[in-house]
Amino acid sequence: MEKPKTLAALRKKIASGHTKAADLAARYYERIEKLNPRLNVFLSLTKERAFEQAARVDAIAAKGDPLPPLAGVPVAIKDVMVVQGAPSTAGSKILQDHRPPYDCTAVARLEAAGAVILGKTNCDEFAMGSSNENSAYGPVRNPVDPERVPGGSSGGSAAAVAANLAVATLGTDTGGSIRQPASFCGVVGVLPTYGRVSRYGLIAFASSLDRIGPFAANVRDAATMLGVIAGHDPCDATSSTAPVPDYAAESDKPASGLRIGVPAEYFGEGLDPEVRTAVENGIAALKAAGCTVKPVSLPHTKYAVPTYYLVATAEASANLARFDGVRYGYRSSNSATLSDMYSHSRDEGFGAEVKRRIFLGTYALSAGYYDAYYLKAQQVRRILAEEFLRAFEKVDAIVTPTSPVPAFKLGEKTDDPLAMYLADIYTVTASLAGICGVSVPCGATRAGLPVGMQVLARPFGESTAFRVARAVEAAGIQ
């Protein structure tokens, strides 16, 4: 399968004039036209904006002026992030005709760095899902095996890189929605620390969990992308003022001497044996690179999924209350009263999984139930977060499989919502704790399905996670 060129290789070609950004964009659009009908990666294309940007980049290159860091790089954006004037559906019918009046900060930063935005990628509706089968616009097919899911909820953004329909993309991760599709599609996905990247312009699912992060074909390029979008934003009160290191340069540093923790809780029952083998190969590569590998204990891991599905659904029930047909989005016709308009619009506009989560979240927050459910979950959340922080006093990074299984078949888990939730078991812990991580490919099953290893690091420890991921990548495990 064709992989995108590295950012460094692209930059050389554009700077030298060997490749025009406009021609590059045109070639990517040709490829999209050929492959998208089958893979359903893109929901909409932003050709006018893309070619305007490409022309700007080509003009700079022609003058011989210094190029911004992502000059001419074709990128794509998960459809939960708003792009002014372009469709931003969040994978839902309720926003089918919505055209946002402003840009997401992360998108604006990519564009300011010269990136060419090709279009918006498909995703699970309101980022709720682990397979991209909850999109109101049809599932995305995994480019590695089109009978299988790409993972979710950022299935489109992961598949775009895997199929070279974009050089790098942005996705979002609330419970694993960048890391797990990265693992299923054989690409690199980054979970930045909570607050590392502004959420302004991200259609909110769960505000204390949502993070925007990049996908790329290799670790260094993912690090470069993060460096461009990270940093404080006055428009996001939860965004951090912590300085942004040169992540790409930091990722060049060797991993030798780093202490790697391996938690037994992530290698127990339910882990596919071929996934286990691939991740163990990754760990062996880290040992060979000079890392010290030791066991760590995260005994409350098993409580993470129920905790997550209370916190996330509760927050989602509040965040999705705004979709009521009043100011934007779908409004149901033939409603005699305001109250009917609200419920008809929501009923007709939302899909089944979204309704299920709104129900669960509303129940957990409702009078008489708040203490037993939501409050309890927030207490367990503190226990889980503190457990990670204690582990990071003894190790620099923690490695685990990203997902207990490789990409499953389309339709395999859609009848059982709980089975789908349990697939998130290795990713929701880091989500609840606010820490950062990278999913890096570390081999494949005998059938050729990619396997990803999750490298977790302490808050704002992305540089360490990148160093470790580079060491795994360098080993070239097949």
Next chain:
Amino acid sequence: MRFETKTKMSAKVTVEDVERVAELAHLKLAPDEVVPMLRDLNAILDYIAELNELDTSSVLPLDQVSELVSDTVPALRADQFVPSLNRAAVMAQAPETDGVFFKVPKVIER
């Protein structure tokens, strides 16, 4: 409506609960959607009840993860009047408007 505050989870969602929640969430379930929702909610809540195994009586809830991950408290921005979104662009997205207000069906039900 009187309710007792529950302090422990119990997975026994009833049709009345589903109807009450539907009202709170402004969602109308079709008659054939009620039983599947009931079944799904009970299965999920049953699983979530595992959290009862943990004694959290002395644990503070973690509402803002920034409390744990950040040393720095972000500065509040100055309370200054600056232009916001372009009104015309915003109202262009409205399902029904007179250009200034959002028009909706009557609010008061007589």
